[in-house]
Amino acid sequence: MTEKNCFHCGDSCQNEIVNFDDKLFCCHGCKTVYEIFYENDLGSYYDLQSTPGATPKDIVGKYEFLEQPNIIEKLTEFNDGSIQIVTLYIPHIHCSSCIWILENLSKLNPNINASQVNFGKKQVRVTYKTSNCSLKDVVLLLSSIGYEPYISLEDYKTGKTTINRSLVYKVAIAGFAFGNVMFLSFPEYFEVGEFWLEQYKHLFRWLMFFFSLPVVFYAGWDYFISAYKGLRSKILNIDVPIALGIAVLFIRSSVEIILNIGSGFFDSLTGLVFFLLLGKFFQQKTYQFLSFERDYKSYFPIAVTKIDAEGKESPIQVYDIQKGDRLLIRNEELIPVDGILMYGNASIDYSFVTGESETVIKNSGDKLFAGGKQTTGVIEVEVLHTVEQSYLTQLWSNDVFNQTEAKSFTTLTNVISKRFTIGVLSIAIISTAYWLLVDASKALNVFTSVLIIACPCAIALAAPFTLGNVLSIFGKLKFYLKNATVIEQLASIDTLIFDKTGTITSSLKNKVVYEGETLSNSEEILLKNTLRGSNHPLSRSLYNLLDTHNIVTLNHFEEHLGYGIEARYLNNSIKVGSSKFVGKMETSTVLDTSVFISANNQYKGKFVFHSSYRKGLSKLFNKLKKHFDLVILSGDNEGERDNLKRLLPSKTKLIFNQKPNDKLEYIKYHQSEGAKVLMMGDGLNDAGALAQSDVGIALSENVNVFSPACDAILEASKFNKLYDYIKASKAAIKIIKWSFLLSLLYNSIGLYYAVTGQLAPVIAAILMPLSSISVVVFTTISTNWYCRKLK
Template sequence: MNTQNCYHCGLGYTDKEEIVFDDKSFCCNGCKTVYEIFTLNGLTDYYSFEKTPGATPKDINGKYDFLDNEEIVYRLLEFHEQETHIVSLYIPHIHCSSCIWILENLNKINIGVSSSQVNFNNKKVRIVFNPEKTTLKEIVHLLCKIGYEPYISLDNYEQKKKKVNRELVYKLGVAFFCFGNVMLLSFPEYFEMEEYWLDNYKSFFRWLIFGLSLPSFLYAASGYYSSAWKSLKTGMLNIDVPIALGIIVMFVRSTVDIIFGYGQGFFDSLTGLVFFMLLGRFFQQKTYNFLSFERDFKSYFPIAVTKILPDRSEVSVPVYDVAAGDRLLIRNQELIPVDGILISDTTAIDYSFVTGEADPITKKSGDKLFAGGKQTGKIIEMEVLSSVSQSYLTQLWSNDIFTKKDRQDYKTITDTISRFFTPLLLITALASLLYWLFIDVTTAFNVFTAVLIVACPCALALSAPFTLGNILRIMGNKKLYLKNATVVEQMAKVDTIVFDKTGTITTSKKSDIFYEGNGLTEEEILMVKNILRGSNHPLSRRLYDFLPNAAIILVDNFDEITGKGIKGHINDNLIRIGSVDFVGVSKAQTLQTAVHISINKVYKGKYVFANSYRNGLKPLLENLSKRYELKILSGDNEGERETLKQLVPPGTLCVFNQKPEQKLAFIESLQKEGKNVMMIGDGLNDAGALAQSNVGISISEDINVFSPACDGILDASKFESIDYFLKLSTNAVKTIKMSFGISLLYNAFGLSAAIAGKLTPLTAAIVMPLSTITIMSFVTVMSNYYARKKA
């Protein structure tokens, strides 16, 4: 009987077991069914990414009946609101691009699935679905039918996966044992001892050395073989290909030597090579952990939230100091930082940051509020259920939905270099082998192996992530919290900086405010204060702090129109606060920064603000203007133009009366001119511009405003350090280039020695991790040196 491979899963089967459908052969009805599902839903491109990528579906009859229990389902869900549920499932079978493609197209198979995103590294898929159209049980059954059965455990299976993987430690231990014993047993050969026992037991000791090398060759070095094989299957040569090839060549050559009595072979070099390379990899892993690439939530959210104390007073506290049982005040457009229970009567929550759905969801008193929702209405109170570290706020920062387009990953550049480097290395090694074969066969194989090992581009591939990772950590310590390491490289490319005015170059702290117009009664001031209490706009916050303390009263129909103003009803009185046009006044606009007030459509007057610019603004702009093109955008009128002229360098463009959509269009126009733009704003009226810019930095002061689309959050106290951070990013890229030069120089010297036959494989194996350590030490020292330099 002939053996064939299944079109879907690739497993072998005999002619007798063959099932033919659509001119394709399958090993079982399960694989045939999966193919039918994909065909009916137009998903046959699944097989274009990789041949036989699927897995044979398993019989799950009754296995997931526990998902009929709503209480169990809610424990598994990350988020559940009316028409939107979100669940993250661990799927062990995820292994290739086909898996990613099919799992991110589940919405084509099940109409209840809105979207699905795969985290390839963690083998997880995050599924957003409508519980009115499908259930979690149906989704799990679908995944099982197409060969992607999830692993579900109510005992928090995440913890099991997060345990430290000790496989590398075990392999390192095995490699060390083999290396030590093979070296010990090789001493008689080294000293060419011809005594009786060596002559009689030479063969025995050689075969013993062969046996001791097998665990090192088959187990300790297995990671290199699997990595190289996957690389070859995808047609991309990674850095493990030459390493695996060198190990195999040494083993085969050494085995041939023993079988034909040519000598003891190179098992000492082979086991030494595996040990020292694993030692280098272990060092890399430890260094990665030291740099803390996976930072905790405190690194991302320096924002504050308003906490209500038992005496009903309000205090601003860091978001990570919030604990279960605390009562929080959430204003209009503020992000809910933690899971909690709504205390106020009703509100509307925008969960677009979490689900992608923009329609607000109405919540009533006693309903659960999930972290990540944005409050869109009058001010509310909520009671905290869990601290920020236990909520979903941290997931928003790295959500793929908010990843900028056209973002160039520096590690991808390094990988590209490695892909070109590896074929060149293989050609060099083969050419050296052919050359030395005509001179000395033994030296030829030594040279071939030494070339493959010494020129390994490990150090080349590690210099960028180590540099950027360390810079990311340094900036975080200095209160600039960046989304990821690629933002550092983007900052180094910036040539144009755009500043928002209100709340960015001006401070939202108390400043000179005076009133012009008809006098306000105490009752009217009380109403104005309570309307302002629900707004997060910098002018609203400054005016709220300026007005005298007042009793808290109920506000109805609160509404805030971005870029215009706020309104609401108190005891049947309509209060409007904002621009001249918003309050309905036909008077000519003045050139002052002012907030106008009308009550029951009667104009009362205005509060005029003497803008307080941030300390160090003038020297900062002067320094930046030497290297960057500067722009100032403002939603206010031109009343501050003359003041700004005294602060900004000559030639700086200042644009006023800009609405949020106009700010975004301004950034787009600069990018069309080929500019790399960094936008610095407060995250309120300029959220769109921040998202559109190449680098968007949000200034954080005393308000809980956070946009997942921005690239970084800068503590307002570090505003003067913007020039320092930009120089640090430029120096980070310079460090990477220098490390590339050192790595290439090392490879040039190493290759020269190896090709000349003056470098043994064992020496190359020792030198290779040393070069990696050198590069990592260099980039760490240099990045720390540049971090200590003043801007």
């Protein structure tokens, strides 16, 4: 009889057959899921992979506890009363169809705004409106389509990692079986002829057979599952040759035992699985040691202003924030922690968290959530909880703000692994065929040894370990990257564009002179409070220079990027910015960097800035000019042109009077001509240009410049190290290529001994994880050795 399998989940339809739409289903649950998908135009779910689903379970009454507010508060990472965000662990996520359907939940429930899958962690992050949808509704929806989440209240803490102990159990079982099988095989090894051993050798062989069963069908079963899923998706992954080797060893050994023609290769089989799992365990522990995925959590540079009991303002790193601290949040700054609004007019943009750009008005005493951005002046917040670094990095990596970036080396690794697997299978088949003709007794050993020794695990490890270790080192040296892909992008840069104010100049050392009418006391108070709410470098410089005045809540505050700020308090209004913005037609022939002021539509005067350039600027640009095209792209006038010509190399392009959109268009044009552009700016006016560039770096003084637009944040004190960081990125790519060559050389030598029949499978199983170890050691030592020059 032809076995009939369910169209949805792939299970056998022996117990029940449900016919619908010319398809067979194992139960009404699978049929219902199929109907749901097609009714909502989600039929492509079955095109990506055949039988990808799971049978939905009966969960009536199981999730009633999700209606309790205290549990909802614990499970959700964001909850402002109208929108909630929750991250759920989905054990069934296993293929591209799963990702596709889970990221299209909004089609099944229009109250779900967005859903984002983390395939590696088997998690889905769901954003939904609470007016017509609840956490319970989301969980029930997922369960109804076969993706029931696993919810453990003890484990739900942002940033907490759970340890999967199944690999430890499998290593233990495989090791136990391997030891016993080796012990039982000793009489066979030494060909001992004593009567009692000869009498019980059949028992010993059957004991070896039974010891091998849990090794193959439990400890090593993941290799078969991975290989099957890969083949079903027409992908040759690295587990295909491993699974084939295990299967051949087990079948051949079992046949020998059953037919009583030999003792089989159970020692090699159990040893193979044990050493494979031991290598995987070592790999996971090494990953944890390097913590290459998000190492910069511990060094994250986002800083805010803390107000002490005496009213003094000072910068503080977010991981030093404690419950009860009073924080000052300026215009366009991100709120790094949950807190209570104590002072000021709050208009919060939560698009950073939810993807929705609608601002929310909050009053004194209201709760504010981490990730919100203040958009109307300055507010003061009292901290409710300390910051979770993993939460901030999750915000920074939110797909809402991610650019489509080329992942060339990741692709290269996959291509090499695929071709390598095809090559290994070809060599295994050809060499086995040869030995079947020459010496059939060696054929099986040759086949399995080739499959094991040539596993391309080491090739697959080269890029992530190299880039991950460099990511970690950069973080410790105060250069913070969004992800490892930025290193690849940085290595391909050929054009460097710099903003001027706050980037190549230091706002902390500017000399400022005021020219104009003396401001009244009320005008000085209004000016000080207006500047207090802005993060622009010139605003920060002026704010620090002005005398202390009463802190007041402005009636109106608005910042026009690239032009200036306007504010109002009681009956007085003020404008601070360019001459055109304040209504002053500048007639002076002296070009300089100036900030103009008008009060109640009457021009008052200007602050003239004499820029102080960063230490090491000239030396840095002289290094860069040999390898890159250099551009200064400034929104200021040409007052500093002569100074810059003296400081910078002769080929540096100097372009002034550029609005934020002009900078973006300039970068876009050069990219269309084939340029790979790095843009460095202050993270505020330059947000568009940073987002458009191939690598956008925000330079950080002691202010909050955390922005989804940038790919990296560089602490200002490390500005003169930029060339060294770029060189280190290029070196990382060279290390990856050398790792490929090292792995290929290792595999070539191993293949020679395997093909010539000089390598036993168990020795190959020991050597294979050693190849992974060699790559890890090589990349770690190489990157650390090279990056030591950066310190």
